[in-house]
Amino acid sequence: MSRGAAGWCCLVLWLPACVAAHGLRIHDYLYFQVLSPGDIRYIFTATPAKDFGGIFHTRYEQIHLVPAEPPEACEELSNGFFIQDQIALVERGEDEGGAASTCFSFGLNTTSSRGCSFLSKTRVVQEHGGRAVIISDNAVDNDSFYVEMIQDSTQRTADIPALFLLGRDGYMIRRSLEQHGLPWAIISIPVNVTSIPTFELLQPPWTFW
DSSP states (O other): OOTTTTTTSOOTTOOSTTHHHHTOOGGGSEEEEEEESGGGOOEEEEEEOSSSSOOOSSOEEEEEEEEOSSTTOSSOOTTHHHHTTSEEEEEOOTTOSSEEOTTGGGTOEEOOSSSOOHHHHHHHHHHTTOSEEEEEOSOTTOSSOOOEEOOOTTOOOOOSOEEEEOHHHHHHHHHHHHHHTOSOEEEEESOOGGGOTTGGGGSOTTSOO
């Protein structure tokens, strides 16, 4: 994402440089660590959906993060068997509904009939027995702007946690899995970063700080 093009936009969701300036607190984010593959053994930052989905009642020391097939998870998953009791990694589609703009302080909201909503993706994963879903942005160069995932207009609900992940982070995780020929990553979630003195050293080196 171009820094110049984004300059006019509110930077409410930049991490962590703007945390103090914009009143964001550490509990606005949820952290997970990739344990395998080793080349992406970093702590990643995600944002929970604003008004749907559940919360983590327990910490998973080791659980599979399984890329969904098809990636956008708008229909039945061909690898749903492997997602049961695990966490699904899903891709955001083009111009999908159920998202507040990254410049949401201007009161903007983006909706579209294309693809499916974040809630729909979450429900698909839930129906396949997934413990949670992590939805990465479809913009693979996005390394700093978080989309606020909101309820769609269907009045449906979802019980499992739904998290938004930067597009660059999602791309790097998938690329590593492809390079190693692995069907899933192993992660620990959620991670309490306040108890990790070396937290800053464990963040992805490609993320803008």
